[in-house]
Amino acid sequence: MKGKKWLSLALAGMLAVSALAGCGSSSSSTGSADTASTSTGSADYDLYIFNNKGENADAMAAAAEAFGKEKGVKVKAFSLGSGVNSDDTLRTEMNSKNKPAIFSCMNAETLVEWTEGGFAMDLSKATNEEFKQLVADIPESFNLTDGTANYGIPYNVEGYGYIVDKEMLAALFGEDQVDAFLEAFKTATYDEFEQMVLTLQSYIKEGTAGSVTLSGQEFALAAEKTGKAATLEGVFSVAGSEKWTYGDHFVNIAVDAIFPDSKAAGEATLEQLQAGKGAFEAYAKALDLKTANATTPRGPELINATTNGYDPSVATFANSKAIFLKQGNWAYENIKKANADIVDTLTFLPIKMPFTQDDIKVEGLTVEHMLESIPVFVPNYYCINDKVSDEEKELAEEFLVWLNTTEAGQKFVVEEMSFIPYNADPATTSAGYSLGDSIISYMAADKTLTNAYAGAPKGWATDNFGLQMMENYVNTAEWPETAYSDIADYAISSWAEMAGLE
Known part of the structure; x- marks a missing residue:
């Protein structure tokens, strides 16, 4: 299967929202502040947008205001604070007299509630010709679908992998070797990656200089640890207290080897x-390698929220105490x-797992593609409410066309929301920041995977499987000989039980 096919297979996935700001809500309309409406009074707006991504609350409010002024209509945009679950508030709004015309939906799993309730509009019912074309141009596997119809316009695309600071690589291998190292890493085998990790951990802990080999190329470590290398405490910074560290995105790499997308999963x-x-089993081996070579020894300390929670793990990496951060x-x-000094020199590298071709069950997918690629997917969608007036539906269609196709709308998407547009041309688009541009480079090279784990039973990845990994494996220094097989068996049996397959 060609790489371009894999780019199109990147499907919607639910993404853990980083806590970038305090809780709260933001709501505005052109000309006045507003709040979510639970009253039965008449609406004082022409279009109501319910946005569940608090990180872009201000940008969404500004976009709504700009659209309103351009079109001569009044637009209300409501957002809850970053990291706040908006489900209950949205349900309240949907049952009020003044319902939002545009609302947010994360994936096919959360779509069910809104299709069963008759809220999510089948986008084939649209009347705006430009909107119809916008929908038609969405890659098939970027669709928000129940298997029969498309219900959503993607917010954007996001991606993940091992984040590395190029200045750290310069301190380890020499500035003139950074670009060659990055390219060699991408095509390296898992065995080469594993040996690199062990060599780097020995260098960090014992000062043992040596060399690493990636894609057959040798890279010599500096004889002495200087600069950023002198502050290293481990190869990986691990958010050990976070269950999603072991479930969600890390296990998704294995799920991607089994299922082509979240619908199939x-x-x-x-x-x-x-x-x-x-x-x-390949996942388990990779998890063992990562957690055994972290900045904190595996055991109770690694799963301590104070020292190895979300923010501490980010700080550990940002302050050059670790080489990689997933x-x-x-x-x-x-x-x-x-x-702030580190952000301009960041880039993504693929998460490596020791797959054989027999492990991969997706037709056309190869070990090489998995080793060289990062997951790129849609984290959120705009849906149109089928229960509002035809006039408001038409305005909703017009707004989404404006946001996703006009220069003014795209400026808000790229510059104010810091999004990578789902319809971006990788050859000509810049995200304007290092990690966004790194994702675009993988898209341009057709080196992307999907977010298939989003199709697992609700709660399986984090609250079940992730918890099992944290409490029974990452919490212990030594794993039994049967650990890899036991972990794989648990992944299968717990999924099957939660899906009602046993």
Whole structure:
């Protein structure tokens, strides 16, 4: 299967929202401040937008105001604070007299509530010709679908992998070797990656100079640790107290080897899960390697929230105490807050797992593609409420066309929201910041994976499987010989049980 096919297979996934700001809400309309409406009074707006991504609350309010002024209409935009669950507030709004015409939906799993309630509009019912074209141009697997219709316009695309600071690589291998190292890493085998990790950990802990080999190329470590290398405490910074560290994005790499997208994962059979045991064992081996070579020894301290929670793990990396941090571009602002001097030299590298071709069950997918790629996916969608007036539906369609196709709208998306547009041309688009541009480079090279784990049973990745990993494996220094097989068996049996397959 061609790489371009894999870019189009990147499907919606639910993304853990980083806590970039305090809780609260933001709501505005052209000309006045406003709040979420639970009254039965008449609406004082022409278009109501309910936005569930608090990080872009101010930008959404500004975009709504700009659209309103341009079109001569009054637009109300409501957002809850960053990191706040908006589900209950949205449900209240949907049951009020003055319902939002545009609302947010994360993925196919959360879509069910809004299709069953008759709220989410089948976008094929649209009347605006430009909007119809906008919908038609969305890559098929970027669609928010129940299997029969498309219900959403993507907010943007996001991605994740191992974040690394190029200045750290310069301190380790020499400035003239950085670009060669990055390219060699991308195509390196898992065995080469594993040996590199062990060599680097020995260098950090014992000062043992040596060299690493990636894609057959040798890179010599500096004889002495100087500059940023002198502050290193481990190869990986791990948010050990966060269950999603072991579930969600890390296990998604294994799930991607079994299912082509989240829809297929959501329709998994017991036979398919059992056939994926090799992929889950590869996950376990990679998790063992990462947690055994972190800045904090594996055990109770590694899962302590004070020392190894979300923010501490970001700070550990930002302050040059670790070489790699598994995170996404959404962590950019947190890294910047911890150390603004580091952000311009950040880039993504692929998460490596020891897959064999037999482990991969997706037709056309190869070990090489998985080793060289990062997941890129849609984290959120705009839906149109089928229960508002035809006039407001038409305005909703017009707003989404304006936001996603006009120069004014795209300026808000890229510059104010710091989004990578889902319809961006990788050859000509710049995100304007290091991690965003790194994702675009993978898109341009057709080196992307999907977010298939989003199709797993609700709560499986984090609250079930992730918790199992944290409490029974990362909490202990030594793993039993059967650990890899046991972890794979648990992944399969817990998924099957939660999906009602056993």
